[in-house]
Amino acid sequence: MSTREGSLEAPTRHPLDWKNPDFYNEDKLNHELERIFDICHGCRRCVSLCTAFPTLFDLVDESSTMEVDGVAKxxxxxxVDECYLCDLCYMTKxxxxPPHPWNLDFPHTMLRxxxxxxxxxxxxxxxxxLSSTDAMGKLASIPVVVQVVNASLKSKPIRKLVDGVLKIHPDxxxxxxxxxxxRATARPRSDFAVKADEKxxxxxxxxxxxxxxxxxPGIGHDLLKLLAHNEIPAVLVEKEACCGMxxxxxxxxxxxxxxxxxNIPHxxxxxxxxxxxxxxxxxxxxxxxQELPLMFPHDADVxxxxxxxxxxxxxxxxRNVDGxxxxxxxxxxxxxxxxxPCHQRVQNIGNKTRDALQLAGAxxxxxxxxxxxxxxxGVKTEYFDKSMKIGKPVFRQMAAPQPDYVSSDCAIAARHILQGMGDSTAQKQHPITLLRIAYGLE
Ligand code: SF4
Ligand code: SF4
Structure with a gap:
């Protein structure tokens, strides 16, 4: 079997074999973890990506054999707990x-x-x-409840209490x-003529x-404004729940x-x-x-x-290429x-947000x-400090140009970055909002 360095063929991803009873077999999982940890230990390219890899390499280096076989299962x-499934190791490093014969899928093994x-x-x-975003949103956005929730989010004593009970870091x-x-307030315009083109x-x-x-909700309203300005008819998906991420x-x-x-039928x-x-x-x-198509590879709707x-x-x-x-x-x-954001990078679409902002003159x-x-x-008490540490180079690079705006397609990443930048006077705005501002739309 060839064990060449890298592959000349385009990377591919095997479906997640989650319906196979072996998927939930812990002995088989440990066997696979040992196999991939051993490859990673010999490679170490991903050491700076997140804290999962340094944790692994420290365990190996501090073990009696200084190999993976010396690490307790x-x-x-x-x-596993340090991996937040950003997918960067798979997609960028x-x-x-696959198709390399070592068939290494670190994030999906962590997912298993x-x-x-x-x-x-x-x-x-x-x-x-924390993962019940829809249920939490429905509850927290009820009028009256919303004021209490938002006041609690800002109150130090309450946040300390929440940290004690739930382990959500107070800072x-x-x-x-x-x-x-x-979804209750959006007024999408569907009255424009449909102009499809090549792309x-x-x-x-x-x-x-x-x-x-x-x-x-402002991000959604601004997206609707961009679409209306460009005379693109728009509707809301009739019914939706959390995507499941x-x-x-x-x-x-x-x-x-x-x-x-x-979600999928609609x-x-x-x-x-x-x-x-x-x-x-x-x-x-x-x-x-990516994730649903890999979980349901034979589902035509997905x-x-x-x-x-x-x-x-x-x-x-x-749309711009289409003129x-x-x-x-x-x-x-x-x-x-x-x-x-990582989850946009791994979509392999190129830096389209940057291109749009530059097109708008930024x-x-x-x-x-x-x-x-x-x-x-990064919300959890036990990972907050690590999350701020991982972000440090980003905070520094974002602050360096003394920007007017701090922006990320991931709104929670932008909030985290602004927090890490400390006393910056920059405004945080989503790129969709920035484009709306550039168009001069109210
Ligand atoms: S995931 Fe791949 S690139 Fe990263 S350390 Fe492991 S073997 Fe190396
Ligand atoms: S998926 Fe992301 S967090 Fe998980 S090991 Fe790879 S780079 Fe680290």
């Missing part, structure tokens, strides 16, 4: 991914371990609560909830996402399957009617572009949705420090490193 979980832990009941209440700046939910469908369906729906990160694959059953209908489906949260986009799913800037810049994007920008954005500083927030990981 119980300590493997320390590595690893030369041993998390799934086993979840099924064994090893997942705590806090993690289950982590958390997003507030909005009682005017996006782009001429009509758009918006999958709101929990974050935009409950926390920052937070449940996936927890290893709760049955919950992912249940959410898929809610999305597949739109896909077959020729809509481009846009989501303004890269992790949710990735869920439909595959149809995969083909119809677009990152908003991927869509707008393709159908307006470039009548009126307001100057000045200097924008822009961070590319002076963009591009920062392409993990910010360290990673979904709910």
């Amino acid at each position: 119980a300590d493997y979980w320390k590595v 690893c030369p041993y991914v 371990a998390k799934a086993i832990k979840f099924r064994k009941g090893g997942t705590g209440f806090r993690d289950k609560l 982590r700046k958390l997003p507030e909830y909005d009682s005017a939910k996006f 782009t469908p001429g009509k758009v369906a918006i999958y709101a996402t929990c974050y935009v729906n409950y926390n920052e 937070p449940k996936l990160e927890l290893g709760d694959l049955d919950a992912v399957a249940r959410l898929k059953e809610t 999305l597949a209908k739109l896909a077959r009617e020729g809509y481009a489906i846009l989501t303004a949260v890269p992790s949710c986009t990735l869920m439909y572009k 595959q149809a949705v995969k083909e119809a799913m677009w990152d908003p800037f991927e869509y707008l810049m393709a 159908l994007l307006k470039t009548d920008f009126k307001a100057s954005l000045g200097k924008v420090a822009y961070h590319v 002076e963009v500083t591009l920062v392409e490193r993990c910010s360290g927030h990673d979904g709910t990981w």
Whole structure:
């Protein structure tokens, strides 16, 4: 068998074999973990990506044999718990991914371990609560409740109490909830003529996402303004639930399957009617572009949705190639420090957000490193300090140009970066909002 360094063939990804009973066999998992940990120990390329790899290498280096066979199997979980499934090691670093015969898929092996832990009941209440974004959003955005929740988020004594009970770090700046939910207040315009061209469908369906729906509806409203300005007819997805990414990160694959059953019929209908489906949260986009198709490789509806799913800037810049994007920008954005989130990087679409901001006249500083927030990981008390440490180079690079705006397609990463930048006077704005400002739209 060839063990050449890297592969000349394009990387591919095998479906997640989660229906196979062996997937949940802990002995077989440990065998696979030992195999891939041994390859990683000999390679060490990913040492600076996250804290999972340094944890692994420290365990090996401090073991009696200084090899993986000297590491206790119980300590493997320390590595698993440090992985937040950003996918960067697979998509940007690893030369041993399929079709290489070593067939190494580090993130999906971590996912398998998390799934086993979840099924064994090893997942705590806090993690289950944090991954229930839809249920939390529905509750927290009820009028009156929303004021109490938002006041609690800002109150130091209450945050200390929450930290004691739930282990959510008191210093982590958390997003507030909005009682005017996006889906309830959005007025998409579908009255424009459909102009499709070579690269782009001429009509758009918006999958709101929990974050935009409950926390920052303004991002969704601004997306609708961009579409209306460019005379692109838009509708909302008729019914939606959480995409399932937070449940996936927890290893709760049955919950992912249940959410898929809610979402996919509505999305597949739109896909077959020729809509481009846009989501303004890269992790949710990735869920439909990659994770669900790998979990359900033979589901025609899931595959149809995969083909119809677009990152908003991927869509707008393709629209520009089609000659159908307006470039009548009126307001100057000045200097924008822009961070590319991991879950957008691994979509392999290129830096379309940066391109759009530059098209709008912004002076963009591009920062392409993990910010360290990673979904709910950086919120947890035990990972907060590590998350701020991983983010340090990003905070420094984002602050260097003394920007007017700090921006990331991932709104929670942008909040984390601004927190890490300390006393910066820059404004945090989502790139969709920046484009709306550049167009001079109210
Ligand atoms: S998926 Fe991300 S967090 Fe997990 S090991 Fe790879 S780089 Fe680290
Ligand atoms: S995931 Fe691949 S590139 Fe990263 S340390 Fe392991 S073998 Fe090396």
